[in-house]
Amino acid sequence: MIKVWYNKYKLTPVTAFGSVAENTDRIGALVRVQWNDRLVGYADLHPWPELGDADIDTQLEAWRLGKISPLAEQAMWLAKRDAKLRELKLNAFSGKPKIKNHFFIGDFTKSSDALMEEVRRAGFSTVKFKMGRDLSEEAKFLYKFIKQNPFTVRLDFNAKTDVNEYVRFMASLLPAERERIEFVEDPVPFDADVWTELSKFAPLAIDNEIDKVYKANLKTLPFRHFILKPARQDVDKALDFIDRHDLKVVVTSSLDHPVGVCHAMLLASELKMSMPSRLADCGCLSFGSYRTNSFSSKITVMGPYMTETEGTGIGFDDLFQQIAWINLR
Ligand code: MG
DSSP states (O other): OEEEEEEEEEEOBSSOBTTTBOSSOEEEEEEEEEETTTEEEEEEEOOOGGGTOOOHHHHHHHHHTTOOOHHHHHHHHHHHHHHHHHHTTOBSSTTSOOOBBOEEESOGGGOOHHHHHHHHHTTOOEEEEEOOSOHHHHHHHHHHHHHHOOOEEEEEOTTOSOHHHHHHHHHTSOHHHHTTEEEEEOOSSOOHHHHHHHTTTSOEEESTTHHHHHHHOOSSOSOSEEEEOTTTSOHHHHHHHHHHTTOEEEEBOOSOOHHHHHHHHHHHHHHHHHOTTTBOOBBOOOGGGBOOOTTGGGOOEETTEEOOOSSSBTSOHHHHHHSOOEEOO
């Protein structure tokens, strides 16, 4: 018998997120799942209506009626992992390798030379930008950024740009500048032929467009990096695909609650042990994109590395105790 409780939260962004979302509060829910009156685990349910998800109330209502969405399915899967550790009174992160992350910039107009100096001193070697708000301005910014900073660059278009715009953008960068781009996530909506053409400008990575790739059943792929978000994807299916196609993996949060962030970090540290050569710098340090809350203030960060949280499972024991959980029934 599975019982579920939830508690809605809001996260206040400190900047906008590229083309997908303005800086209005983001709503999700923490969930508490109990199996057989014994195992209890926690996870985050954080929909992105901008990317086609049903909003949080619709998700919860469907779950109440037994129609579990893919996001709720992942939340349950993650909560079960947390529950197993809690039962054994183990901390998820102790004894596991630390994960190096990229520095995330949701709005490039908010980055400054002083900030980049700080980011470099902190030990980051990779910076990821959300793109697509104003491509010609972004091209100018990127040109300057690459010239002035030693970072490896990741760009994310969320498949919101059209092919011509993308080609124009890439053509406006010099080959030496394009070489500093490690990969471009979801440049345009997935189409194997189009992506193969676009991969000539800079290597590509698959993220939100993955379901189209699964359906296409291709022998050779126009990308080498797989963005793995445990909050949004069937992890076993993804790992099987990654292995079969010999891809690199970037584990990232889904710009969600710190609880989701810690689940992503746990998966990343497991993969660091089981497939170290596949794991590239990850994208779990996203809670800085939001105003600090009681959860994020419990996570200690050292430069690009997140250190363990205190408590059992993914941590936050005392905070989970204090929450006024609502029974989903
Ligand atoms: Mg992405």
